[in-house]
Amino acid sequence: MVQTHVSVVFLVEDDVYKLKKPVDLEFLDYSTLSRRRHFCQLEVELNRRLAPDVYFGTLPVVQVDEQVRVGRELDEGGDLEVIDWVVHMRRLPDAARLGARVAAGEADAALMQRLGATIAGFHARARRGPAVSAWATFAAVAGNCRQNFVQLAGLGVVTEQLLTRVERATEEALARGHAAIDGARAGTCRATPTATCGSSTCTGSPSARGRTTWW
Template sequence: MSQRQADLLNGLKKANAYTHSTYRITVIETHISWILLTGKIAYKIKKPVKFGHVLDFSNLRLRKKFCQKEFMLNKQLCGRMYLGVVKITKIDNTYKLVNLDKMGTSLEFAVKMREIPQKFRMDNLLVFNKINNRILNGLIGKLVRFHNLAYTNITISKHGSPQAMKAKIRENFRTLSRFAKIDSSFEDKLNLFVKNNYKLFDERRKRFRVRDIHGDLYLKNIFFMKGKFYLYDRIEFNDSLRYGDIAEDVAHLAMDIHYHKRERMQSYFISHYINKSNDTSLINIIYFMMCYKACVRAKVSLFRAGQLVNRNQKSKYTKEAKEHFKLARKYMKMF
């Protein structure tokens, strides 16, 4: 983190940076963003990073563009949770989060959201055994409705082709190779499945299974509060990662449920999604997609580990990557 970034974050930890009252200001850091929780409102600031050919937040113009895109994309699945985009400026030597039309030089931009308490995040609910079949059925219903209504066209459909899938696999392992030496059997097995299943990929395209999906659907990106689901943090930074087979969303979430040691719940989720959606060929591609998604999450964990200096924090993310590779290896035997 640069000194400029450290100064900015320190400034935003003070209550006078906000135009509303704050309860307790907490900063959550991911590999590509900082999230400021204030008790009522949350703000998401994009890090000035470039992630291979996948993501580019390297300048202020791009960060503003993708803040605005994130706001627009997430309204569909989150309703009023997303409130808009604000800018960070300095007034009387104090950092301030203000509306875009206010005076002052834009030093940074942030997505403004209604804050939902972290205890309602689905990975936290799962830890405390607060997810039952009734809640899972509600989530499946919301996901099926979203997938049925998600936009598609000829351009989007091409992202579900065997060639596009191979390109996703290649990019993932090319980036992974920057962080660690990876067993080539993962990439080889995934590519072999694609090679042997052109007909399956083409059939799913013809049945309009390739759409503008969520793209990053796992437990941490879902809130459940007062009977409502908020499937937030939809991918905004790369359309080609959001355009894909709906199986990618289902597989990502199923894999993450398994990662949290809930195999029976994972099986329930997959079978009931298939029944609800009538997507009978999903079972033929799901374990391939789960293997691929486990490798994607391993990449994200290794990327985060590479950003950290603290040995314990670094070890946490390295362990996460190993656990995801372990899952990927298990799925390799199932397709």
């Protein structure tokens, strides 16, 4: 079992079941059963775009006598009350994680180039338009970054000293990137092209042109 601030993840042999916690943290609201079901379905829909063979779907959680059970077979359970929902995934080997591959010396330039090409292609095909661009303004990006610190301060999961250091670094990065963020949203990125940016033909961050993934 793996705990995050918003989920509990159960690793069971070849399967993974992700249960969303009933929390409301402003940037997400899982406080009701209907909301948790909605966001489980949305997670599957969105993440299948990059990992179609990993995300199987959503499953109901029901209580049968003194047991809590999960599974598709429970859909025909008659009057069984659904008490929650989970995202059902295929379990991937720990050794396949990028961090593990880096540690093992397996993350060579060719692998990173394939990974970069996949991510760039994903963003190039992503939905765009005014409704999407509204989330890529500097005010929206900075607001999301700053909200992290408001939420973290109330959770007590990191020391105040560390939180202050990271907050200061974030503000410095936002100040340096202000023009680039605004330019990327407009498709007129003024950042100097680098290996990190992509190429000399870069006209803006693919994430800002398609969907916002700054945080």
